[in-house]
Amino acid sequence: MSTVIGLLAGTLTTIAWLPQLARTWRRRSAADISWSYLATTGLGVFLWFIYGLVTRAFPVIVANAISDTLVCSLIILKAFGSAPRDDELGGLDGQFVEGALVADDGGGQR
Numbered sequence: 860m861s862t863v864i865g866l867l868a869g870t871l872t873t874i875a876w877l878p879q880l881a882r883t884w885r886r887r888s889a890a891d892i893s894w895s896y897l898a899t900t901g902l903g904v905f906l907w908f909i910y911g912l913v914t915r916a917f918p919v920i921v922a923n924a925i926s927d928t929l930v931c932s933l934i935i936l937k938a939f940g941s942a943p944r945d946d947e948l949g950g951l952d953g954q955f956v957e958g959a960l961v962a963d964d965g966g967g968q969r
Contacts, residue, residue: 862918869922876929880936889937897937901930 883889904927911919 865916865918866921869918873922873926873929876926876933880929880932883933883936883940887936887940889933889940892933892937894937897930897934901927901934904930 879892883892904923907919908923908927910916911923
């Protein structure tokens with residue numbers, strides 16, 4: 860029974876990353892995710908993975924191996940992703956300036 864609970868908990872906490880990863884992939888930008896968050900979360904998940912190996916806790920190993928893969932994917936997207944093009948803004952009139960949408964007043968001023 861404890862293995863089932865562990866697998867269920869691991870599944871839920873692992874799939875919790877998928878909406879953020881999908882959003883980051885669609886936008887091709889992880890500018891709104893801090894490096895310190897990704898680093899501390901990635902390290903914490905990696906240490907849980909090591910703990911699972913040491914204690915031979917299968918649910919901990921599987922959940923954290925997958926979670927760390929997702930965190931690493933976000934790190935790669937943050938490091939190498941790009942901001943969306945103007946035509947991908949869904950019809951908004953504006954420009955991206957350092958990750959922020961700035962209204963275009965037509966005069967070239969910001």
